[in-house]
Amino acid sequence: MNIHNQYHWIRFTNLKPVYNPRKLDDSVFSENDFRHSYTFYHHAHDHLYQLCCGSLSILINQNHCNGKIKKLFEKPFIHYSNHCETVVVDYSSPNIAKPFHLGHFRATVTGNFVKNINEAFGNKVIGINYIGDWGTQFDILASGFSKYGDQVELRRNPIEHLYKVYVQVNRDIQSSNKKNLPYGIDHGDQSVNFFKPILNNTTEIQSRDTEFWRYIREVTCEQLQSNYQRMNIQFTSYEYESDYVEKAYALANMLLANGLAYKSSDGLTCMSTANNNDVNFSNQNIILLKSDKSTLYLTRDIAAAISRYEKYHFDRIHYVVEIGQRLHFQQLNYVLLKMGYNWPVLSMVGDDGDDNTDNDQCSQCARNLLHIPFGRIMGMSTRKGEGLFLLDILNNAQQFMLNRMKSSQNTRITQNESVNPPLLCQNEIADHLGVTCLVTTMFAYPRQKPINLQTFLGLPVTSSSTTMKNSHLLKSSAVSELCGLTLQYCHARLCSLESRSISSGLFPFKVNSSDPTSIVFDMDQLIHEFDQFKEWPSTTINEKSFVKLADQLCRFSTVLRTAYSKYEPHYVLQYALQLTSDVNSAWKHLPVLACTTKEDQLIRLFIFLASRNVLASCLRLMGIKPLNAI
Secondary structure (H helix, E strand, O other): EOOOOOOOOOOOOOOOOOOOHHHHHHHHOOOOEEEEEEOEEEEOEEEEEHHHHHHHHEEOOOOOOOOOOOOOOOOOOOOOOOOOEEEEEEEEOOOOOOOOOOOHHHHHHHHHHHHHHHHHHHOOEEEEEEEOOHHHHHHHHHHHHHHOOOHHHHOOHHHHHHHHHHHHHHHHHHHHHOOOOOOOOEEOOEEEOEEEEOOOOOOOOOOOHHHHHHHHHHHHHHHHHHHHHHOOOOEEEEEEEEHHHHHHHHHHHHHHHHOOOOOOOOOOOEEOOOOOOOOOOOOOEEEEEEOOOOOOOOHHHHHHHHHHHHHHHHOOEEEEEEEEHHHHHHHHHHHHHHHHOOOOEEEOOOOOOHHHHHHHHHHHHHOOOOOEEOOOOOOOOOOOOOOOOOHHHHHHHHHHHHHHHOOOOOOOOOOOOOOOOOOOHHHHHHHHHHHHHHHHHHOOOOOOEEEEOOOOOOOOOOOOOHHHHHOOOOOOOOHHHHHHHHHHHHHHHHHHHHHHHHHHOOOOOOEEOOOEHHHHHHHEHHHHHOOOOOOOHHHOOOOOHHHHHHHHOOOOHHHHHHHHHHHHHHHHHHHHHHHHHHHHHHHHHHOOOOOOOHHHHHHHHHHHHHHHHHHHHHHHHHOOOOOOOO
């Protein structure tokens, strides 16, 4: 039977208090008292919930109270606002016909964190993947395919072949100094121009080109789905840039008719930013339509934002996009404000990563932040052919973990054995571990810092020339690469403790009535056991490692609020690593099954259960599946 239920409930409401903390005067505690509030949670349906609205609060005075537990009472963990906000998060958003690389990976996992932590704080979140399937880059690719493409190779290995074509055609552009071509590429007597704007507010593509375009979009999305499944990523909705071409054209003409835009002497449709003191691009023109009346990425983004607002009536919208696109979002913000929308806000107090920023002020701004920037992964230029495909990196990571598991004496899962729900064999577990390590490598650094990731688990991931040029930037180390493995091993060890506690009869359980193969913990019986305590075991609660672990658990709510206010997954990872370190320390000094008294056994098991739940919540916030056994 599966003894590891996905969600663990712990209730404390029936526990009898020794003191009422509201009636305690200052004479009860000295200046060195430790007033800790420990709250234990579980994670269900990708939301954090407080366990039965209860928490264990321990007031410890090591000098005068002999470390005894003085009070167990209810205290809410996250104070949800009365208004549940609707939040749209636009993230990942790759282009068709291009391979998924580490830059896309960082965009995806960072956006997924923003989505997860908003859900944790009770918001309704719509995660959108906005696929780039329109524009000049496709003209370049299609033109290059007519010269370098091979239909047989396209069917056999579409993304890799299209990538090679794209790299080669960009080399042609660079060598011929035609970097500013608005459409296609001339070669011989041919000129390819797929996107032909029509004056009657439509855009058409020749029928043969439509088939090519749709095929590329289809095969790209198939590979994306495979990558997202391995990364544990789910989106609410998929949108395509081509969905907004006609709306963007109509929008530009509406702005022109209302006097918010004008026609330049060279036929461009523009919006002026003259005499504007709120943006850094004052006296610049924002181009909305080209001279041939074709739309731009910005115009389509504006149309998409308005369409989403009309559909979802959101309170906030976030674009999780690389920091180099800051000007684009300044322009997007400016146009939307000019049109009368009041939800886009550009700047946030503390957005530079300053840890000393006032949390309340920062949180107030973060709730309306339009652009959530993240630092660039250096050496990932698809035009130059730099960087490995994410597929290759993940496959290498899987093999690395598989070899490590096979050589480790502590590995409990055989090649065909499955204990993790859903059923996972050794290969699948190795894949999860590889993804875990890559996610934590991204989160090992503050969100806005660039990363120069030269290798990952022994495999080069960037070009050597780029590595040399950016050697002064943040670099990944072997420690940061494997820190995710540390978290998963700790979680699996704590799950094993739960299993052995049930097997020994220490921890009460009952069979799930709805699923006879599943065992759930009988928390009512556990609470009854606690009620029988005449006093709390001083041999446990006076132990330094117990106090340190309990202190770390009480920090969880503060760390979570800070991570939410700044959208900083780095804080959650650092907390999880410290929690794991404290668990490992307590593990040495607080044996559960080997101690002599049941009171000691239960209170020790209790804090390890709490640690497992909090660690699992941290992993899920980062988009990582906690593994019950390795």
